[in-house]
Amino acid sequence: MRITTRLALLALSLFCCLPTARADEGLWLPLLLKQLNEADMRSKGLKLSAEQIYSVNQGSLKDAVVQFGGGCTGEIVSDQGLLLTNHHCGYGQIQQHSSVEKDYLTNGYWAMNRAEELPNPGLTATFIVRMEDVTSQILAGVPTNSITEADREKLVQTNIQRVAQAAVQNTHYQSFIRPFYNGNEYYMFITEVFQDIRLVGAPPSSIGKFGGDTDNWAWPRHTGDFSIFRIYAGPDNKPAPYSADNKPFKPRHHLPISLSGIKPGDFTLVFGFPGRTNEYLTSWGVDEVYSLSNPAKIKVRDAKLRILDQDMKASDKVRIQYSAKYAGIANYWKKWIGETRGLKKLDAVTRKQEQEAKFTQWAQHGTEAQQAAYAPLLPQLEKNYRAVRDYTLARDYVTEAALGIELIAYANSLLPLVDMVEKKAPAADVATAVARAKKGVAGFFRNYSAATDRKVAAALLPLYADGTPATLLPGYVQALQKQYPGKPGWASFVNALYDKSKLTTESSAQAVLDEVAKGNLRVLRDDPATQLANAIITHYRAAILPAYTTHTDNIALLQRTYVAGLRQMHTDRKFYPDANSTLRVSYGQVAAYEPADGVQYDYFTDLDGIMEKADPTNPDFEVPARLAELYQKKDYGPYALNGTVPVAFIATNHTTGGNSGSPVINGNGELIGINFDRNWEGTMSDIMFDPDRVRNITLDVRYLLFVVDKYAGAGHLVKEMTIVGASTAAAPEAGKDAKKVKLKRKEKAGAVN
Known part of the structure; x- marks a missing residue:
């Protein structure tokens, strides 16, 4: 049986004349576009020059792109410093401004004037x-x-x-x-x-997170994943700490926004700060990810997510406390699942082995210098990867399971105080450290539930103890295993731990630090949470980290030489550097794809699809009443196409973590969307690229503007932007012939099952 989405591929006859679009691998340095990429980009539809993308001497696209916080991207869309990024990138700030009484996560937030724009201490652009x-x-x-x-x-x-x-x-x-x-x-x-970045607008989670974890890392997608901020500057338009006297920042360039839409084969440029890729890993590195590290981390996060999900559904307070944490944990949990499946589907280890066989042959049959430099490499890499496996697994269980328990992680953060006092550090230094710790107490407990964390500990401690190689498990924990056997035993230990520890409430934690400030170290040192954290972390630093570091240092040295050899071996190939949170360009084209045999996905989704997914019994698919009302009235303004509103589209750009919030720009240098995800079948692209399946997922800017203007009534923000072009097709009047339009599209797509 042939399976399609509601918006399946158009009839094959419509595609016979379109260019074949394949995923475009590469995360390129803007500085080098002229010499490496400009000609290829122009052949795919770019109308700009490399100088218009990256320039030091004049305003260019790069001057409208920022690293948002430490791990996302944003883009400037007005001459008043208005900034767009993803909802999930601004989620932490939205959450910090939220409470049960002012639940901006659930209801959204819109500043109707500059005075209502909310400051965010610590956030940078x-x-x-x-x-x-x-x-x-x-x-x-x-x-x-x-x-x-x-x-x-x-x-x-x-x-x-x-x-x-x-x-x-x-x-x-x-x-x-x-x-x-x-x-x-x-x-x-x-x-x-x-440093002065203020929250301007955010849709409710039922728009900004529509589809939730069900749809995360998946296509088709209907998520309005955006939030709006504004950069403020001092009187000289330079960075300045927050002040009520600061003025909106005047950028060298801001992106015009196009309403002209997209079609298959259209050029797309993603400009942003991709976080990390490992495209040049050897077969042993890929195998470590695929068969060792990912499965362990997935298991731990799966257990933690189940508990958080239950408690968040049972309490609004816990939901607000843990929303950002849950999203962060779940994001890579699902990504690792998709990545593992993708690597298996590609038979990635075998393909890497084939590449290594060619490298070995090249090295052994080259010059004497070539043989000396490169022939010994791969056996040495294999030796170090095999030696480091147990240490890698032990490290993963410490970071994911042991420190995934917030009480242990918090106690660990206080261990330096114990160390300072015991080593008789200067009194002034101790006082400063204690004051810093006391200042952080309120922030920690604002988003902490001891009851929830107790359940997490009961689930994760057995996973840590059983999953860590026996020879690398701390003696303290081995003794606990014998004293408290099995899951019931661990549950008993956890109950005693949380009942006796003074680090589970804000008041008692403050009291502990007050005692430390007086010189009474015992109350902190002898706390059962501190003792457990100290046993785990001390053992980790003494028995795991040194060996892990030695082997990974060796691997880094050998890997550097291996990459140099690959570049020497393939002089006709353009090599791009792995992502490392620096500014990059990737480019491609709008394109549908076939994720599996008998399955075909179209290149776009729309508001009709949101209504088809709507399910008031499922929090992931709740639809706000206002959005449903606009849909019923077909009140779409200038943002409509064929009687509905485009929501998202996919293209062949190479993206990774950190590209969240990146502008997706057309060949004319105009914003057409905001990058927010990858398809699940393409998540292995951090390690191995599959040109037939990798797709980046983009929020169509027309849906963003529709939500801001028609849903939120914040049209003053749209007026501030530079809007160009117009929708490629007008919306039918008040829903006229909307049903016919929908049926016609389904007929063009073929049977839907």
Whole structure:
């Protein structure tokens, strides 16, 4: 039986004349577009020059793109510093402003004037002023051999600090330098970091998170995943701490917004800060991810998510406390599941082995220098990967299971106080550290439920004890295993732990720190949570981390040489560096795809699909009454197409974590959407790219504007933006012929089952 979505592919006859769109692999440095990518980008539909994308001398697309906080991207869409990003990127800020009485997560938030825009302490927006190849400066004086990876890194870091500081001396700019191609090259980034970022608007979660975890990492998608902020600056338009006197930032460039829409084959450019990829891993690295690390982390997070889900559904207070935490945990839990399946489907280990066989043959039949440099590499990599496996697993169980228990993680954060006092650190230093810890108490307990965490501990401690290789489990925990056997035993231990610890409530934690401030260390040192955390972390640092670091340092050194060899072996290939949270460009085209035999997905979704998914009994698919009302009236304004509103579309761009919130730009340099996800079948693209299945998922800007204007009544924000083009088809009047339009589209798509 042939399975299709409601909006399945158009008839094959309509596609016979369209260009074949395949996923476009690569996360490219904007600095190098002219020499590496401009011609290819133009062949796919780009109308701009490389200089218009990245320029130091004039305003360009890069000047409208920011790193939002530490892990997302945002784009500037007005000359008043208005910033768009994903709802899930602004989720933490929305949550911090929310309470049971003012539930902005559930109801959304819209500032109807500048005075209502909410400040967000600690949130930053970072522009890239320029980037520069500084490889020769960073590697100056660094030996190419006869040096350990650790010693090499010390020399590199010394050079990085010197070069980075000199570049911004006597300016308000900041700088950082990152390795590329596994440390074969280094690039410096000069940045301008703004500190006064205010929340302007956010849709309710029933729009911003529509589909929830059910649809996360999946296509077709109907999520209005956006939030709106504004950058404020001092009187000189430069970064300044929050002040009521600050003014909206005036950018060098802001993105015009196109209402012209998209069609298959259209050029798409994603500009953002992708977090991390590992495209040049060896077969042993891929196998470690696929068969060892991912399964362990998935198991732990699965157990934790079930508990959080139950408690969040039972209590609005817990729901608000844990919404951001849950989203963060669930995001990569589902991603790892898809990644593991994708690697299996691609037979990734075998494909890497085939590449390694070719590399070995090339190395062994090359010059003497080539043989000496590259022939021994792969056996040494295999040796280190095999040696590090148990340590990798033990490390994963510490970070995911042990420290996944908030009480243990919190106690661990206080361990430095114990260490400082026992080592007789200066009294002033101890006082400063205690004051800092006391200041953090309220923030921790604002989003903490001891009752929920107790359940998490009862589930995760057995997983930690059973999953860690026996030889790497702390003696303290081994003793607990014998004293409290099986899950009932662990439950008994956990109850005693939470009943006796003084770190489970805000008042008692403050009292503990008050005692530490007086010099009474015992109350903290002897707390059962501190004792457990100390036993786990001390053992980790002594028995796991050193060996793990030794082997991973060896792997890093060998991997750097391996990547250098691959580039030397394939001189006709354009290599892009792995993502490392620096500004990158990826480009592709709007395209449908076939995820599996007999399954075909179209390239877009719309408001009709939201209503078809609507289910008031399922929190993931609740539809706000106002949205349903607009749908019934067909009150779509200028944002309609064929009697509905486009919601999302997919294209072939290479993206990863950190690209959330990235602008998706057409060939004319206009914003057509906001990147917010990848398809589940493409999540393995961080390690191995599949051109037939990888798709990035984009919120159509027309749905964003529709929600802001027609749903929220915040049309003043739309007026502030630069809107170009018009919808490619007018909406039928008040729903006229809407049913016929829908039926016609289904007929064009073929049978729907």
